[in-house]
Amino acid sequence: MALDKNGIAKRIAQELQDRWYVNLGIGIPTLVANHIPEEISVDFQSENGILGMGPFPFEGEEDADLINAGKQTITAVPGAVYFDSATSFAMIRGQHVQLTVLGAMEVSENGDIANWKIPGKMVKGMGGAMDLVASADNIIVAMMHTNKRGESKLLKQCSLPLTGVGCVKKIVTNLAVLDVTKEGFKLIERAPGVSVEEIKKATEGKLIIEGDIPEMNI
Amino acid sequence: MINKVVASAEEACKEIQSGMTIMLGGFGLCGIPENCISELVKLKVNNLTCISNNAGVDDFGLGFLLQHRQIKKMVSSYVGENDEFERQMLSGELEVDLIPQGSLAERCRAAGAGIPAFYTPAGYGTEVGEGKEVRVFDGKPHILEEALTADYAIVKAWKGDKTGNLIFKGTARNFNPAMAMAGEITIAEVEELVEPGELDPNQIHIPGIFIQKIFKGHSYEKRIEQRTTRKKD
Numbered sequence: 001m002a003l004d005k006n007g008i009a010k011r012i013a014q015e016l017q018d019r020w021y022v023n024l025g026i027g028i029p030t031l032v033a034n035h036i037p038e039e040i041s042v043d044f045q046s047e048n049g050i051l052g053m054g055p056f057p058f059e060g061e062e063d064a065d066l067i068n069a070g071k072q073t074i075t076a077v078p079g080a081v082y083f084d085s086a087t088s089f090a091m092i093r094g095q096h097v098q099l100t101v102l103g104a105m106e107v108s109e110n111g112d113i114a115n116w117k118i119p120g121k122m123v124k125g126m127g128g129a130m131d132l133v134a135s136a137d138n139i140i141v142a143m144m145h146t147n148k149r150g151e152s153k154l155l156k157q158c159s160l161p162l163t164g165v166g167c168v169k170k171i172v173t174n175l176a177v178l179d180v181t182k183e184g185f186k187l188i189e190r191a192p193g194v195s196v197e198e199i200k201k202a203t204e205g206k207l208i209i210e211g212d213i214p215e216m217n218i
Numbered sequence: 219m220i221n222k223v224v225a226s227a228e229e230a231c232k233e234i235q236s237g238m239t240i241m242l243g244g245f246g247l248c249g250i251p252e253n254c255i256s257e258l259v260k261l262k263v264n265n266l267t268c269i270s271n272n273a274g275v276d277d278f279g280l281g282f283l284l285q286h287r288q289i290k291k292m293v294s295s296y297v298g299e300n301d302e303f304e305r306q307m308l309s310g311e312l313e314v315d316l317i318p319q320g321s322l323a324e325r326c327r328a329a330g331a332g333i334p335a336f337y338t339p340a341g342y343g344t345e346v347g348e349g350k351e352v353r354v355f356d357g358k359p360h361i362l363e364e365a366l367t368a369d370y371a372i373v374k375a376w377k378g379d380k381t382g383n384l385i386f387k388g389t390a391r392n393f394n395p396a397m398a399m400a401g402e403i404t405i406a407e408v409e410e411l412v413e414p415g416e417l418d419p420n421q422i423h424i425p426g427i428f429i430q431k432i433f434k435g436h437s438y439e440k441r442i443e444q445r446t447t448r449k450k451d
Contacts (some may be wrong), residue, residue: 009315027407048246048248050388056256058444059449064247064248064390065390067246069245071247071248085320085323086323086327123314126319162345163344165344185281185408
C-alpha cells in the first residue's frame with residue numbers, strides 16, 4: 001500500500017544521523033520531527049532564526065515572539081539559540097546544516113527541483129527555498145509520487161520554473177525511495193506492497209532498477 | 219553617550235516622504251514595527267517601495283499600507299496570506315520583486331557593512347539569476363547580488379537604551395538587525411526603553427551606532443499568524 005504523509009515522514013526520519021543539524025520545510029517535512037529515533041540527537045534549524053526548535057507549545061503558552069518559518073507558534077528546547085536572518089542563512093549557505101528536507105512540485109532526473117511558482121497562478125515567492133537547495137550538501141525531497149491529476153512528479157525535465165539545479169540527492173515518495181544519480185532516478189526501496197511496475201508507471205524520468213528492490217522497513 | 223530618543227512614532231517618522239524606499243523588519247507578523255506602520259498610514263505617504271520579508275496579512279502589518287494603496291513596490295521573499303496584496307499584484311497596481319530569503323538578508327547586511335555586492339549560489343539557473351553576472355568558485359556557479367539600500371529602515375526590538383543599543387526577543391530578531399545596519403536613517407521602536415548602562419554590554423545584539431532614532435512603542439498587539447498548540451497529556 002502506498003504510504004500516507006506520516007509514512008513518508010517516518011521513512012525520512014530513518015535517514016537522520018546522530019548530531020546532525022536539520023532544516024525541515026513546510027508540509028510533510030515538518031512531520032519528520034515526530035519520528036526521530038530515540039537513540040539519536042538532532043537539532044532542528046528554522047530559517048527565521050532558531051536552532052533547537054521544539055514541539056508546539058501547550059495551549060495558553062503560545063508566544064508571539066517565538067515562531068517557525070511556517071509562522072507557527074513553537075517552543076525552544078534547552079540549549080536552543082536565536083539569531084538574525086543573515087546569520088541563519090550563513091548557517092545554511094555555509095553548509096553548517098547537514099540536511100534539508102523539503103517538498104516539491106517536480107524533480108527532474110538530474111536533480112533539478114521546482115517548488116515555488118506555477119505560471120498563471122498567484123506567485124507567493126520562494127522564501128528560503130532557493131538558498132536552501134543551492135547550498136545544502138544533502139537534500140531530501142518529501143512528496144507524493146504523482147500530482148492530483150495522476151501525472152508523475154519525477155520527470156525527465158521540470159516543466160515549472162526551477163528553484164535550484166542539480167541539487168536533489170534523494171526522494172522519498174508515497175511509493176518509493178529513490179536516489180538521484182548521474183544516470184537518473186535509482187530505485188532504492190518500495191513502499192510496503194507497492195510493486196516495481198507501479199513505480200515504473202508513476203515515474204516519467206529515467207528509472208534505474210538494479211536487482212531485487214526491497215520494501216521499506218517502517 | 220549620544221541620545222537618540224524621540225518622543226513618539228510621529229516624531230520618528232515625520233520626515234518620511236512619498237516615493238521613499240523603506241525597509242521594515244519582521245518575519246510574518248513576528249517582530250514588525252507596529253507603531254511606525256500605523257504612523258505611516260496616518261502620514262498618508264504613498265508610492266513607497268517597501269523592503270520586507272513578507273507583506274503582512276489583510277488587516278495587520280504591511281497589509282494596512284496596502285489597504286490604503288500606499289505601496290508602489292514590494293521587495294520580499296514570500297508574500298502569501300494576503301488577499302488585497304494578490305488583488306493589487308494581479309491588477310498591476312503593485313510591483314513585486316521576489317528575492318530568495320537568504321539573499322534578501324545578506325543584501326541588507328552587505329549594504330550596512332559597506333559591501334556593494336557579493337556572489338551567492340542561491341538562484342543560479344533559475345529566473346532569479348537571469349541577467350546577473352555568473353562566476354564559478356570551486357567548480358560551483360554563483361550569481362552576483364547587489365546590496366540593498368533604503369532611505370529609512372524601521373526595526374522593532376524588545377529592549378533598547380537611549381543611545382540605540384538593542385536587544386531582541388526570540389525569533390522576533392529575524393531581519394531587524396540586518397535592516398538596522400542598512401538604513402540611511404534607522405528608526406528603532408522598542409517595548410522597553412532604558413537608560414544607558416542598564417543593558418549589559420555583553421548581551422546587546424545590535425550596537426547603537428546603527429540607530430539614529432529610538433522611541434518606546436505602545437499597545438503592541440503582537441498578533442499570531444498560525445496559532446499551533448499541543449494538548450497536555
